[in-house]
Amino acid sequence: MSKHVIIPQKIYILVFVTLLMLTLVTVDVAFYDAGWLNIYIAMTIATCKALLVVLYFMHVRYSPRLTWLFVSAGFFWFLIMIVFTLSDYLTREVLAKPGF
Amino acid sequence: MSSKLSEHHANPALAHHFEDADQQFEASTLGMWTFLVTEIMFFGGLFLGYIVYRSLYPVAFAEASNLLDYRLGAINTAILICSSLTMVLAVRAAQLSHRRSLIVYLLLTIVLGSVFLGNKVVEYSHKFHEHLVPGPNFGPAAALTDPQHSQLFFSFYFGMTGLHALHMIIGIGILLALVFQARQGRFSADYFTPVDITGLYWHFVDIVWIFLFPLLYLISRV
Numbered sequence A: 001m002s003k004h005v006i007i008p009q010k011i012y013i014l015v016f017v018t019l020l021m022l023t024l025v026t027v028d029v030a031f032y033d034a035g036w037l038n039i040y041i042a043m044t045i046a047t048c049k050a051l052l053v054v055l056y057f058m059h060v061r062y063s064p065r066l067t068w069l070f071v072s073a074g075f076f077w078f079l080i081m082i083v084f085t086l087s088d089y090l091t092r093e094v095l096a097k098p099g100f
Numbered sequence B: 001m002s003s004k005l006s007e008h009h010a011n012p013a014l015a016h017h018f019e020d021a022d023q024q025f026e027a028s029t030l031g032m033w034t035f036l037v038t039e040i041m042f043f044g045g046l047f048l049g050y051i052v053y054r055s056l057y058p059v060a061f062a063e064a065s066n067l068l069d070y071r072l073g074a075i076n077t078a079i080l081i082c083s084s085l086t087m088v089l090a091v092r093a094a095q096l097s098h099r100r101s102l103i104v105y106l107l108l109t110i111v112l113g114s115v116f117l118g119n120k121v122v123e124y125s126h127k128f129h130e131h132l133v134p135g136p137n138f139g140p141a142a143a144l145t146d147p148q149h150s151q152l153f154f155s156f157y158f159g160m161t162g163l164h165a166l167h168m169i170i171g172i173g174i175l176l177a178l179v180f181q182a183r184q185g186r187f188s189a190d191y192f193t194p195v196d197i198t199g200l201y202w203h204f205v206d207i208v209w210i211f212l213f214p215l216l217y218l219i220s221r222v
Helices: A009-029 A037-057 A065-089 A092-096 B002-010 B021-056 B058-065 B070-095 B099-129 B147-183 B193-217
Strands: none
Touching (some): A009 A037, A037 B070, B070 B193, B099 B147
16 A cells, blocks of 8 residues: 555644534534525535545545546536525526516 | 455455445445435425415514524534534544544434534424414414414424424434444444434434525514
């Protein structure tokens, strides 16, 4: 197993601390009224956390290209599903108005 | 060719249909990711349903979400992140052939996972006492503007966190098997694929929770 990168413990601890800080931030931010922005802030923080876990804890950053492809294909499919469905549900009222 | 053959003799964990240990490891990782992609689809459907209904009934979802204890949710998030750290350190210990620390980190991961589930039991039993479980007995003490769709929120809450908890229980079972095998000295720098792959699974379950926490617990806390 010569090709395996053994990541220094320091990096894991750093990612861990960042994840905990982001958890605190996401709780704190939820108590500020940013209107419709709240959910986007929360999801951006969650996506950052997920990215850290995928890249470092799941070693994708150090994995072969083929793994990259599989991982991004999976999440990309998920995005397609969400975006296309919401483009329907969130525009129904707009399109129901006269003039459209 | 002869060097490949000698590697096969030297490493009993290497299956005959693989060129070398690296190829075998990459195949296993890719297979696990393929499974995790199906898991994205599995949870993805629930997330999509949640998003659509929340956009249709924002007030009912916000009121219902405020009945959850965000502190317990936040503590559980932190516990799960800790367990991800111990899991990744377990993989690292296996990579370095440190058998004792591998076992310690695996056990720590099991303990943290169990604490998470214990916390969940406390939360669930509160919900039962407060009549927040969807069904004929649904009737929270707080006045809700749209109880029917708040019930829908709790259906998503129990469905999604329940499935997540089921994944944790399966994960703990796999970790226990790993501890057993690690004690027998099955893992070393030459072969630690099962530890690595279980790590991928465990972190994936962590990611699901990272999204569940703000979506379920932190709506309109202002």
